[in-house]
Amino acid sequence: MNRQVRRVGLMLTIMFIALFAMASSIQVIRTAEFYQDSRNVRASFETYKTQRGVIVVGGEAIVTSTAVNDDYQYLREYESVIYSPITGYFSIFSGSTGIERAMNTYLSGQSSAQFFEQINALLDGTPVTGAAVELTIDPAAQRAAWDALGNRKGAVVAIEPATGRILALVSKPTFDANLLASHSFGDVTDAYQNYAENEDDPLVNRAIAGDLYHPGSVFKLVVASAALESGNYTVASEFENLSEYQLPGTSTVVKNSSGSSCGSGEMVTLETALIRSCNIPFAMLAVELGQDRIRAQAELMGFGDEVGIPLAVSPSIYPEDMDLAQTGLSGFGQFDVRVSPMQMAMVTAAIANQGVIMKPQLIATVVASNLNVLSQPQPVVFSSPISRQTAGFLTRMMVDSVEVGVAGRAGISQVAVAGKTGTAENGPADPYTLWFTGFAPAEAPQVVVTVVVEDGGGIGQNGTGNQIAAPIAKAVMEAVLK
């Protein structure tokens, strides 16, 4: 029997060699793979040992890390839900989003700029503290936008056109980041589950990263820009004034939102068409210009670009390979034209800033715990999509649109407001998407505001951009100008 006993010994030895091999595979060969796995929270646990930097708005910390007595050492606390779409959350169990994610290396003290601090920490044992990130957000504008949007679903973007500084970035509905930053695994997974399953997508920042919207009439600013820039059109260029327009090669008929022709007269000018926001002249214009010219103009203004503010903006879309009928529909922002509110704010900023788009930016300064300034993004030109003259024409038309046209409810007494509304259709019975984009004061713009309200602001197909979106923009403009 001893032969068998020795063989059993050999067999067990071989089985244990397999265990040795498996352990070596996990603990030596595959360590990098496992360490980089996004589900491995151990990597982030290392960062919990440092006190994460604060996020500052208007001189006050809105996101802080407080020492607590558990494994995770510091609890991330968010002061107000109105900043959630911007800051995102920093969760031990569900990853991170927003500024928390985009600025993580600074906030966690791991950026190369904090190298000497890290060395000091090694030498004298003082722990590294994350850098503070100050945002460009104007708390008054943010609050005004939040309050004015009320219970509606939608987003508000406000930009300082001369610098690209983002003054407000609101998205509703949103989430309470404190629930996701909790140190209780069960609470966080429950909260995350609730948010993720909510059909209103509260975790999404609609201003930059939601499902893109049909722009409707606000896209006419892009088409008008393309026309004026082409050199073949002026504000006085005339189109046949129809009450119905049959799209080329189809039986589909386009109407103006008034249901009749664009004012009186046989012919209608580009200026009138924009002020009154008529669809037929813009459909005709788009067909005449051709999709390539409009697309080129749109791309100069940022379509197809992620921008990076430093959060990524979902690239807006002007479709490829359209036929003439589809091109006609795209002339007033229908068919498959899709935009983010941030993109429309950039288009508007080009007009406000005499033809130059400054790159939108959320970061004002990044300051290390030893008060060294680590980063201070300077205003940079994003593009110069239109001439100063075109910008001037469009400004005039937008001012008229507020003063005498269809954007009247954005008007502020004693201030010249330039604006354009949009009431985009999403389907035969679906509620409209309501838009307003504009700036003030028209002669020396301090703020560009773009507002989008989903689901027709809750009143289906009865609301208009002027009725619902324009007053929200007005409130934000007043908050900035005050």
Add this chain to the structure above:
Amino acid sequence: MSNLSLTSAIPKLIRAVPRSRNFEAMLIFWVAGIQAFALAQIQLSILQVMTWEMLLYWAPPAVTAMIMHWVLRRYAVKADGLMLPLSYLLNGLGIAIIYRLDLAELANGGTELYAQRQVWLSCFAMLVAALIIRAVPNHLALRRFPFISGLAAVVLLLLPAAPIIGRTVNGATLWVGTDDLSFQPGEIAKILLAIFFAGYLVSRQGSLAEIGSRVMGIRVPRAKDLGPVLLFWFASLAVLVVQRDLGTSILYFGLFLVMIYTATGRGFYIGAGLVMMVTGTLVASRFFDYVERRFDIWLDPLSSANYNSIGGSYQLVQGFFGMANGDVIGTGLGGGFPQLIPLAESDFIFAALGEELGLAGVFVILSVYLLLVYRGLRIANSHPDDFSKLLSLGLSFVIGLQVFVVAGGVMGLLPLTGLTTPFLAAGGSSLLANWAIIALLLIISDSSLRSNR
């Protein structure tokens, strides 16, 4: 008595205590030192201070190990000298890492603590082992009750499936008792089964080894001798179905195959048994969701579907992450995050140790197990009596196989099962069973050297 005879008696008196006993005592001190060091490192790393509380986790097992040593000195003086210190080392290391997990639990405001309980259960199990050594002077008595042992084993195995007292935890029906007090009868059943197999096989040795006809060059036993093999194959599949645990099924069938192979010297049994086991399991995986799920998870633990599903690979993958975090030398006790792994104090204690002690620690722990198993096989090899040979082989093999199945499961070598890590994992049944196995092996080794004289 004359002066002369007294002086001549002195060398005899000294030799009466063999060197292995003194060596054992020395090793016990050494192991106690290692455990104290581990506990100190844990306290310094997590609490930043050393407290007297450390003694609660150190002194009781150390004292009990010394009591057991004293019992051996008194009643089984020629017993193997390495098994007690090796088992005590594993047991002590288990207590240390469980204490470390308790500290993490306390820091997170939790209340589920295991270390104190584990200390007393360990002491209890060691005292029971000492009692067995004291009360069973001759293990050959066990040979008289093979069928009673077998019957008792079957009853124990079926208990968890019984109404009222049976309990299902994490999908496996392996426990009896209430929430506060539960017991895994399967752990004890494995000892009874080894006794049963040893007794049965020794009596049937001849006929089972008889050469039947040759089929395609392989010597196949006579059909009637295959009966017990088939019976036991069905029995272990029944365990798989009733208890919903692949590990228990593999453990018992593996034990049976190795023991019948050793008794008969017919490799056929192992070959045929492995084929039957694999086929049976594959068929079961087609009919039973829980077996199929285990296989899915095993084949692709990292896929997000398996990772996110309830009862999926989350625990397994967290174990991988932990072990990978340990790298070669480990994070050091108290330096890692083993508390992130669900059930790190029991089913996944191997991964917890792998994280904090690293590959080096894993190699040492596995080597300690292997050494323990080798010592058991050495007893089987040198014992003159066939029953003792078979029993000691079976008992040592069952420890080795259990470690293989558990550690293999945690590291993704095998599908994950509900078996416990001998001596390390929190849990009384497992401690009691494994210390009882050590007691039996010690008795057999003692008798081996006595009869060899």
